[in-house]
Amino acid sequence: MHSETAYEITTIPLQPSPTHGAMLPHEIPPGVQLVTLPGGIRTLAYTQPPAVPAPQPIPVAAPIPTWAKTTALLTPTIGGGVAAAGIGLSYAAPGLIAMSQALWAAVALIAAGAIALPLLLGIGRRSTGRAAPARITQNITATGLFGKATGTINHH
Template identity: 60%
Template structure:
């Protein structure tokens, strides 16, 4: 399996005219060593690059990548256009399901109101019964507190 490598080149932007020692004349086809080929970069420039010959009987090299999408339609618009039918179908299915579930939902709300009324009635009845069963005699509490001196300790008793 051949591994694709990204080809990058270093371009200097600090000199409008590169020094003479960095400019090399192009190589003649006979001077190109084996395993090196002239390749065209994505921006259109041609340069030399090391390549690996395909193994005999091995996989063929991957085809060139497809051309980039047309600049007229942005990617977000395409994504939205593809998602719109999905969202619409989802909303339609939800409405269809609710129409089937409506009788059950209405029955459940009636049952919940009945349960709430039962709980409220039970709590009210329990409060009434506890009020009647409680001892109606008023509680009488007597306290006797004594203290001696200005800073003396207070003692007291509570009688019911």
């Protein structure tokens, strides 16, 4: 077990005596106070200074990041743009519907023309009263791999 050395506390009498003089209150150094011990003896002792709470730090406002400022400034602009586009589309809706119907009508006309035009041209050629077109036959003959080719054309 651990043994501690006992120290004897000696006190300075506060009453004047032939060997010791009494200390006046202004002579007591800082951090030393007059204390009364449990046995009733009054003495000077070092005391702990009262704990002074640390001052609360003053909150400092953090600077706002640049991206946050930019986003905050652009938000109303973007919202206003979307609102203006919505209003514009609502005013333009009847015209857009009419244009889409006109475009579909144009597509249908082009498709009908692509189908009808060859039919009309075929009917128009037959109805002119001409004779059937002449038949042309061609006979080509050649002798050998690199021989000269000769041919005849017959009109019927």
